[in-house]
Amino acid sequence: MFRPSLSLRGLGLIASGVFVSCLLASFPARAELTVEITGAGANRIPVAIADFGGDFASARAVTGVARSDLDHSGLFRMVDTAGVSMNETASPAFDEWKNRGADALAAGSVRSGGEGRLETRFQLYDVARQAPLGGEALMSPPNMLRAAGHRIADFIYEKLTGERGIFSTRIAYVVKSGPARYELRIADADGQNAQAALISREPIISPAWSPDGSRLAYVSFENKKPIVYVHSLVSGQRVVIANFKGSNSAPAWSPDGSQLAVTLSKEGGSQIFMIDADGSNAQRLSVNSSINTEPFFSPDGRTLYFTSDRGGSPQIYSMPVGGGDIRRITFDGNYNVSPRISPDGRTMAFITQHDGAFRLAVMDLASRQVQVLTDSTKDESPSFAPNGRMILVATEVGGRGVLSSVSVDGRIKQRLSIPAGDVREPAWGAYRR
Amino acid sequence: MKHFIIPALILLLAAGCGSTPDADQPPAAVETRGGESDRITTVDAGNMDSRGLPPELTDAKSILSKRSVYFDYDKFDIKPEFSSLVVAHAKFLTDNRRFRMLIQGNTDDRGSREYNLALGQKRADAVKQQLLHLGAREEQVEAVSLGEEKPRDPGQNEAAWAENRRADMLYSGEF
Numbered sequence: 001m002f003r004p005s006l007s008l009r010g011l012g013l014i015a016s017g018v019f020v021s022c023l024l025a026s027f028p029a030r031a032e033l034t035v036e037i038t039g040a041g042a043n044r045i046p047v048a049i050a051d052f053g054g055d056f057a058s059a060r061a062v063t064g065v066a067r068s069d070l071d072h073s074g075l076f077r078m079v080d081t082a083g084v085s086m087n088e089t090a091s092p093a094f095d096e097w098k099n100r101g102a103d104a105l106a107a108g109s110v111r112s113g114g115e116g117r118l119e120t121r122f123q124l125y126d127v128a129r130q131a132p133l134g135g136e137a138l139m140s141p142p143n144m145l146r147a148a149g150h151r152i153a154d155f156i157y158e159k160l161t162g163e164r165g166i167f168s169t170r171i172a173y174v175v176k177s178g179p180a181r182y183e184l185r186i187a188d189a190d191g192q193n194a195q196a197a198l199i200s201r202e203p204i205i206s207p208a209w210s211p212d213g214s215r216l217a218y219v220s221f222e223n224k225k226p227i228v229y230v231h232s233l234v235s236g237q238r239v240v241i242a243n244f245k246g247s248n249s250a251p252a253w254s255p256d257g258s259q260l261a262v263t264l265s266k267e268g269g270s271q272i273f274m275i276d277a278d279g280s281n282a283q284r285l286s287v288n289s290s291i292n293t294e295p296f297f298s299p300d301g302r303t304l305y306f307t308s309d310r311g312g313s314p315q316i317y318s319m320p321v322g323g324g325d326i327r328r329i330t331f332d333g334n335y336n337v338s339p340r341i342s343p344d345g346r347t348m349a350f351i352t353q354h355d356g357a358f359r360l361a362v363m364d365l366a367s368r369q370v371q372v373l374t375d376s377t378k379d380e381s382p383s384f385a386p387n388g389r390m391i392l393v394a395t396e397v398g399g400r401g402v403l404s405s406v407s408v409d410g411r412i413k414q415r416l417s418i419p420a421g422d423v424r425e426p427a428w429g430a431y432r433r
Numbered sequence: 434m435k436h437f438i439i440p441a442l443i444l445l446l447a448a449g450c451g452s453t454p455d456a457d458q459p460p461a462a463v464e465t466r467g468g469e470s471d472r473i474t475t476v477d478a479g480n481m482d483s484r485g486l487p488p489e490l491t492d493a494k495s496i497l498s499k500r501s502v503y504f505d506y507d508k509f510d511i512k513p514e515f516s517s518l519v520v521a522h523a524k525f526l527t528d529n530r531r532f533r534m535l536i537q538g539n540t541d542d543r544g545s546r547e548y549n550l551a552l553g554q555k556r557a558d559a560v561k562q563q564l565l566h567l568g569a570r571e572e573q574v575e576a577v578s579l580g581e582e583k584p585r586d587p588g589q590n591e592a593a594w595a596e597n598r599r600a601d602m603l604y605s606g607e608f
Contacts, residue, residue: 203579203582203583205546205547205550205580205582206546206547219550221579221582221583224535224537224577224608225535225537225575225577225578225579226550226577226578226579226580245575246554246575246576246577247550247553247554247577247578249547249550250547250550263547263550263551265554265558265576265577265578268558269554269555269558270550270551270554270555291548291551291552291554291555292551293547293548293550293551294545294547294548307545307547307548314544314545314548335544337544337545337547337548338545338547338548351544351545353544356543358543358544378543380544380545380546381545381546399589425546
C-alpha cells in the first residue's frame with residue numbers, strides 16, 4: 001500500500017490572541033494527515049510529561065504521542081521538561097516542577113515486557129498537592145507503541161478534566177486522490193497510522209461506525225448507483241444491506257447496533273426505512289412525498305432526526321422511531337441539513353447556510369439556541385467525538401477538501417489535510433473496548 | 434426449442450446405456466473440420482453499435498442520441514424545451530420493450546452530499562414518471578441518483594453548476 005510519508009507539523013497556535021510557537025514531536029514515518037492548530041482554549045492546564053526511562057527510542061515514541069495528543073486537544077499546555085528523564089518509581093522534585101509551572105507531572109518507562117512486547121509504565125502526579133494521581137502498566141507490540149501513548153494521554157485527560165479522553169479512538173474518512181481513486185481510510189484520532197479499508201474507482205460516501213466500532217456502513221457507487229454496505233474492518237468482509245431498485249443511501253446505526261436507518265427510493269422519492277443490520281426486514285418509516293433523508297438516532301434510540309424539504313426548504317425534523325408526531329427543529333434560514341446528535345443527547349450539530357456559505361452550527365436542543373462555530377464556506381458531514389467535546393467536519397481550503405476538528409464551544413480548532421488529496425466524509429468512531 | 438432438446442436427451446441417454454469404452458483402447462480418430470471452408474464472415478447490417486445499440490440511439494442526427502435533461506437550481510420539473518426529448522425516448526421504449534434504461538440524476542456540489550443525492554433522485558424520478566406516463570413500463574426504467582459525486586464539469590461557477598444539474602438517460606450497455 002502506498003503511504004505518503006510526512007511528518008506531523010505544528011504550524012503555530014493562537015491562544016487568547018497571543019501567538020505561541022509550538023514545537024511538536026515529529027514521528028518517524030507513516031504520518032498521513034498534517035495537523036494544523038488554528039485555535040485553542042484560553043485556559044490550558046499546564047502538564048509536564050518527563051522523558052520516560054528505559055529503552056530510549058521506544059520511550060521517545062510513547063511520550064511524543066502523548067504530548068502531541070494533549071497539546072492538540074487545546075485543553076492542555078505542555079510544560080518544557082528540559083530533557084529531564086524520570087521513571088515511574090522516582091520521587092518527583094515537586095518544587096522544581098512547580099517552578100516550571102506544571103500543575104501535573106507524568107513520569108514512566110518503556111522496557112521489554114517479554115514475548116517481543118514492550119511494557120510501558122507511568123505515574124501521574126498532582127504537583128500542587130504533591131500527591132500521586134494514579135498510573136498504569138500497558139503491554140504493546142513494538143509497532144503499536146502509539147496506542148500506549150494515546151492511552152497515557154487519555155488517562156491524563158480523564159484525571160485532569162473529569163471527562164473521558166478520545167485519543168485512543170479512530171476516525172474514518174474518504175480521500176479522493178485523482179479522477180477515479182477513492183479510499184475509505186481508518187486512522188487514529190490524531191490522523192496518524194492511516195490504513196485503507198476500501199479502495200474504489202467510484203465514489204464512497206456517508207461512512208457510519210457501528211456502535212461497537214467493528215464495522216462501517218457506507219454508500220458505495222461501485223455498481224454505478226448508490227448501494228449501502230456494511231464492512232467488517234478486521235476481516236474486510238462486506239455485506240450489501242440495501243440494494244433496492246433506485247438509490248440506497250444515508251446509513252445510520254441504531255444505538256444497539258441491531259438495525260440501521262437508511263434512505264431508499266424504491267417506492268419513489270427519498271424515504272427513510274429501518275432495516276436489520278443483515279439487510280433484511282426493510283420497513284418504511286417516513287410517509288411523505290417530500291425528500292426525507294440523513295436520518296440520525298438520538299442516543300436512547302427512540303427518536304430519529306432527519307432532513308426534509310416538506311416545508312419548502314431543507315430543514316431538520318424529528319420523529320419518534322415507534323411512530324408519532326413529526327416536529328420541525330430548525331427554523332432559522334432556508335438550508336439546515338445533516339443533523340448529528342451529541343452522545344449525551346443534548347446538542348445537535350448540523351450544517352446551516354447563510355449568504356451562500358455552508359457552516360457548522362450547534363443547537364442546544366432544550367433551549368433551541370443556535371451557535372455557528374466556523375467561518376468557512378463549505379462545511380459538510382459533521383461527526384461528534386464519543387465524549388461530545390469535539391466535532392469533526394469536512395470543509396474546503398484553497399479548493400481542496402480538508403477535515404476540521406472543532407470544539408463544541410467553537411474555541412478549539414484543528415485542521416487535518418493530505419497534500420494533493422481531497423479529504424471528505426469524516427466519521428468519528430466509538431470508544432475502544 | 435423443446436423439439437431439439439428431447440431428441441438430444443434421447444441420444445444422451447442412449448449413449449449412456451452403451452457399454453463402457455475400454456480405457457486401454459485409443460479413442461477412435463475423429464475427423465476435424467477447419468480450413469477456409471469453415472471461415473465465417475460477419476456481415477454488419479449497420480443496425481447495432483459496439484454496445485448493441487441501434488444507430489437511432491447513437492446517430493448524432495437522431496434526437497434519441499441526446500440523453501440529458503437539464504434542470505434549474507433547486508428545481509425538478511422538466512422544462513418545456515426538454516419535453517420533445519423525453520417524448521422521443523418514451524416512444525423508443527414503448528416500441529422496443531426489450532430495452533432497459535437507467536436514469537442518473539445529478540446535482541451541483543453545493544450543500545450536503547446526502548441531501549444532494551435526494552435532489553438528484555427527485556430529478557431522475559421526474560424523468561422516469563414522464564416516461565412511464567408516455568408509455569414506457571416500470572420494468573424498463575430505473576431512476577437512481579449520483580448526487581454531486583460525478584460532476585461532468587468540476588468547475589466552481591454558474592456554467593459548471595448548470596451543467597451538473599442534470600438527469601442522463603442511459604440504455605443497457607451505456608452504464
